[in-house]
Amino acid sequence: MAPYVTSWSAEYDLPCALVERPDRSIGHATELPGDRDRQGVLWKQVASHRGQGRPEFGKVHPLRQRRAMERLLCQVCGNPADQNSDGVLWLQVDHHDDWPGWPERMASTEPPICRPCAALSTRLCPALRRSGASAVRVREFPIVGVRGALYRPGALAPIAAQAGNFAYGDPALRRVQASALLRELRGCIREF
Incomplete structure (x- = not known):
C-alpha cells in the first residue's frame, strides 16, 4: 500500500x-468550498481517488497533505501521529550538513508520522534509504x-511565474495557488 x-x-x-x-488576487473561475484555507489562500483543485490506479511515489496529493498537516495525522497510514511528552514525531531527511542547527526552525511540508510507520518507512522507502532520515520529536510546530x-x-489569464514557499502574512499570497502546507519545527530532539 502507498503512503x-x-x-x-x-x-x-x-x-x-x-x-x-x-x-x-487570483481565484478559480468556479471555486469550491474547500478551495481556500482558513487564511484565504487558494488551493490547487485535484481529483481525490485514493487507491485507484497506480501509486505515484514522490508525488504528494495536496488535499491529503493539507489534512495530515492540519490534523497531525501520520503521512503513511493517515492515523494520528505519534505524540508523547517530548512532542510529535516527524521523520525528516537529514540535512545537518547543510543547515546549522538542523532541523530547528526548519519549514517542513512533510506531515508527522506514527512510530510503526517511521520504522517501516526507513526500512522500505528507497528515497529515505538513499538520502538518510532521522526521527525527530518536535515540541512546537x-x-x-x-x-x-x-x-x-497575463493577457488572458494569470501565468505561473515561480514556485516557492510563502509565509502567511506575505502580500504575495493573494496570487499564490498552494499545493502544500508548511509547519515550522521548533524544540526539536533527535529520536533515532
Whole structure:
C-alpha cells in the first residue's frame, strides 16, 4: 500500500481556469468550498481517488497533505501521529550538513508520522534509504505558510511565474495557488 499522502494515477489536476479577481488576487473561475484555507489562500483543485490506479511515489496529493498537516495525522497510514511528552514525531531527511542547527526552525511540508510507520518507512522507502532520515520529536510546530505557485497577470489569464514557499502574512499570497502546507519545527530532539 502507498503512503496516505501519495498521489495515485487516477488523481489528476481538475480542469479549472484561474482568473484575475477585482481585488487583483487570483481565484478559480468556479471555486469550491474547500478551495481556500482558513487564511484565504487558494488551493490547487485535484481529483481525490485514493487507491485507484497506480501509486505515484514522490508525488504528494495536496488535499491529503493539507489534512495530515492540519490534523497531525501520520503521512503513511493517515492515523494520528505519534505524540508523547517530548512532542510529535516527524521523520525528516537529514540535512545537518547543510543547515546549522538542523532541523530547528526548519519549514517542513512533510506531515508527522506514527512510530510503526517511521520504522517501516526507513526500512522500505528507497528515497529515505538513499538520502538518510532521522526521527525527530518536535515540541512546537506552528503552521507558517504554504508551498505553491506564484502567478503574475497575463493577457488572458494569470501565468505561473515561480514556485516557492510563502509565509502567511506575505502580500504575495493573494496570487499564490498552494499545493502544500508548511509547519515550522521548533524544540526539536533527535529520536533515532
